[in-house]
Amino acid sequence: MSDLANKIVILVTGGSGLVGSAIRWEWIFARSSEGDLRDPEAAKKLFEKYKPTHVIHLAALGNLFGIDLILADNSVVGGLFKNMKYKLTFLRDNTLINDNVLQTSHETKVKKVISCLSTCVFPDRVQYPLDETKIHLGPPHESNFGYAHAKRMVDVTNHAYHEEFGSSFTSAIPTNVFGPHDNFDLEDSHVIPGLLHKCYLAxxxxxxxxxxxxxxxxxxxxxxxxxxxxxxxxxxxxxEIDPVILSVGENEEISIKQVADAIVKAIGFEGDYKFDTTRADGQFRKPASNAKLLRLIGNFTFTPFDQALEETAAWFVQNYDKARIGQVPKANEPE
Known part of the structure; x- marks a missing residue:
């Protein structure tokens, strides 16, 4: 793109991290401690401080991208059970954050914003595989009610800004993300980091x-x-303003049991390993097509799952003392 030939400043809301030195851009990783993005004045101060030309706004992915790029913000996020318990909180707080980031980007003439959606925005009852045209075809799964509706509105808002002002606001829809520098909190993490931490403690x-x-x-x-x-x-x-799914192909679905088996192997756990079938599973599957991505980008080599999991587990074990692990129960306390 022609505007990237000039100096650009990319603000990544809420994160900190490293971008390869070969990328000749200035990257700003603003931590959540620099301002509560639910507050419009805090958002304005953040943009005034850094004067970004581009923004990567990734609500709810957490601090996942340590070595290559950390992409995160301080929106409300959690696993399955928190999503089901705090529907209004997830809806209201994430809506405030997204609105403030986009409106402030518009007011400060940011050239491009990429916001992050999630596959949970898709309807609960829809023909699979999911693709970018199916976001608004029905209500989302009940377990993601608040968060999913808030994220859907990002897509709606992107199109409204483009139609009224010509803004280049778009979005991405990654599938389940994991890796080093993730949030490994036992209560607030997603499935892989949560299970890694749990297995490590076991x-x-x-x-x-x-x-x-x-x-x-x-x-x-x-x-x-x-x-x-x-x-x-x-x-x-x-x-494009329409979102694009960023994912491995739908033929690479993995069961939660396969994930747990891989974690047991990576951690070297040899104790009692079982499933609590009294707990909710959530949505059984929601395969997403990456056909649009591959059509546009051409060939892209994804890291094999087992390799990626082993690297993540190794990083977690080696960096346990400084990883985001939240409150950890003592050995004699129930989890």
């Missing part, structure tokens, strides 16, 4: 490793370092 304390649910649901997972590369491609090459 090995350390000599306690059982229990996985919530049956292990049967299927998911597509994308390594955070692969996703970082795709976001850089999208920033440079993708000019």
């Amino acid at each position: 090995k350390k304390n000599g306690t059982p490793f229990t996985v919530a649910g049956t292990g049967k649901p299927l998911r597509q997972f994308i390594y955070s370092r692969d996703l970082a590369k795709l976001f850089i491609w999208q920033l440079r090459e993708y000019d």
Whole structure:
């Protein structure tokens, strides 16, 4: 794109991290401690401080992109059970954050914004595989009610800004993201980091490793370092307002049991390992097509799942003392 020939300043809301030195751009990784983006004045101060020309706004992915690129913000995010418990909080706070980021980007004449959606925005009842045309064809799954509706409105808002002002605001829809620098909090994390931490503690304390649910649901997972590369491609090459799914193919779905098995192997856990079938599974599957991505980008080599998981587990074990692990129960306390 021609505007990238000039100096650009890319603001990544809420994160901190490293971008390869070969990228000749100035990257700003603003931490959530610099301002609560639910507050419009805080958003304005952040933009005034850094004067970004481009913004990567990734609500709800957490700090996942440590080595290549950290892409995050301080929106409200959590796993399945928090999503079901705090529907209004997830809806209201994420709506405020997204509105403030986009409106401030418009007011400060930001050239391009990429916001992050999630596959949970898609309807609960829809023909698979999911693709970019099916976002608004019905209500989302009840377990993601608040968060999903807030994220859907980002797509609606992007089109409204473009139609009224010509703004280049677009979005991406990654599938389940994991990798080094993730949020490994036992209460607030997503499935892979949460299970990694749980298995690590089970090995350390000599306690059982229990996985919530049956292990049967299927998911597509994308390594955070692969996703970082795709976001850089999208920033440079993708000019549509419609979102694009960033994911491995739908033929690469993995069951939660396969995930747990891989974690047991990566952590070297040899104790009692079981599934708590009294706990909710959530949506059984929601396969997403990456046909549009591959049509636009051409060949792209995704990191094999087992390799990505082993690298993530190794990073977590080696960096446990400084990883985001939240409140950890003592060995004799229930989880």
